[in-house]
Amino acid sequence: MAYSWPHISGTGAVATVTVDSHLAHSDDGGRTWLFDRALWRSQAERDPTTGEAGYSNHEAVSLYPRQTANGVVWYSARLRYFTRPGSGFKIGTFHLRVAQAASPLSLGDAHEGILGGALTPKEWQADTSLSGLAREVNGCTWSDPGILFTNDRLFLAAQCMLFSPQGELYDQEFVALFATQPEGPVSSWKWSYLGKLSNAQDAKELGGKSLFQTDLAHARDGRLLAIFSPSMEGERLEAHTGCVAVEVASLNPPMLARDGEGRLTIRARVTASDLAPQGPGACGYDASSETGIVIMRRNVGPGRLIGALYQTGLRP
Numbered sequence: 103m104a105y106s107w108p109h110i111s112g113t114g115a116v117a118t119v120t121v122d123s124h125l126a127h128s129d130d131g132g133r134t135w136l137f138d139r140a141l142w143r144s145q146a147e148r149d150p151t152t153g154e155a156g157y158s159n160h161e162a163v164s165l166y167p168r169q170t171a172n173g174v175v176w177y178s179a180r181l182r183y184f185t186r187p188g189s190g191f192k193i194g195t196f197h198l199r200v201a202q203a204a205s206p207l208s209l210g211d212a213h214e215g216i217l218g219g220a221l222t223p224k225e226w227q228a229d230t231s232l233s234g235l236a237r238e239v240n241g242c243t244w245s246d247p248g249i250l251f252t253n254d255r256l257f258l259a260a261q262c263m264l265f266s267p268q269g270e271l272y273d274q275e276f277v278a279l280f281a282t283q284p285e286g287p288v289s290s291w292k293w294s295y296l297g298k299l300s301n302a303q304d305a306k307e308l309g310g311k312s313l314f315q316t317d318l319a320h321a322r323d324g325r326l327l328a329i330f331s332p333s334m335e336g337e338r339l340e341a342h343t344g345c346v347a348v349e350v351a352s353l354n355p356p357m358l359a360r361d362g363e364g365r366l367t368i369r370a371r372v373t374a375s376d377l378a379p380q381g382p383g384a385c386g387y388d389a390s391s392e393t394g395i396v397i398m399r400r401n402v403g404p405g406r407l408i409g410a411l412y413q414t415g416l417r418p
């Protein structure tokens with residue numbers, strides 16, 4: 103399991119919240135967990151475009167194992183961005199990074215491919231601009247990746263964030279789906295855009311304006327699920343309403359499943375009504391885990407963020 107580890111970097115007037123990505127494992131079906139290592143640590147750096155001093159941040163990691171004739175290959179996808187002390191993150195520095203390695207422990211040391219968006223400056227040296235693959239996505243800034251390997255292809259779901267001069271356009275955002283055949287160095291992988299996995303109308307049907315934190319997983323019956331966090335615009339953080347596991351009808355073309363009346367096929371829903379207004383964090387799921395869907399409960403207050411993982415027992 104990969105998870106975000108927010109902490110404070112710097113002191114005094116230049117202290118700022120930064121985020122590492124940590125790795126833990128369970129040998130008992132998810133009942134207990136042991137810390138392994140920090141996969142990616144926040145480091146002091148300078149924005150290569152402006153020269154500003156700040157910190158790297160690493161979060162929203164998705165992991166997936168692929169069984170091959172020679173053993174298991176692990177894939178990762180994550181969000182990386184730059185934070186300025188005292189003034190928060192810079193949206194223009196958001197980009198995704200993907201890697202492959204022989205074990206989850208070694209992903210943090212593996213060479214990564216860099217996937218940029220509409221606002222990613224050339225100084226960040228993206229190997230592929232996802233936003234340049236189709237007209238439908240040419241305004242997107244990317245976040246919250248989810249990955250899955252199936253049918254000899256690696257699929258990447260990512261949230262398209264859209265911005266106007268007035269701010270973020272939550273009610274126009276969507277989750278896009280990309281694919282590649284992961285052969286050769288990760289920086290040389292050829293990505294293709296498959297289409298929208300979900301749109302703003304789906305988000306509204308599920309109780310939000312936008313769908314964050316996509317996790318792709320197989321259900322116990324083998325069918326594919328997309329687990330989303332329907333979210334609203336919040337004052338400090340996005341306000342999540344919980345998590346919803348929706349059945350996926352197809353990856354190519356991307357399509358969520360619907361019942362005979364045209365409604366999304368919901369396999370499970372997790373809420374936390376006592377955490378208003380910010381709501382809980384992301385959910386994750388592996389059908390072999392005894393915990394069922396795991397939800398991150400976040401308690402946000404002045405100067406604090408307390409997070410805890412809870413098993414739900416829901417095993418769709």
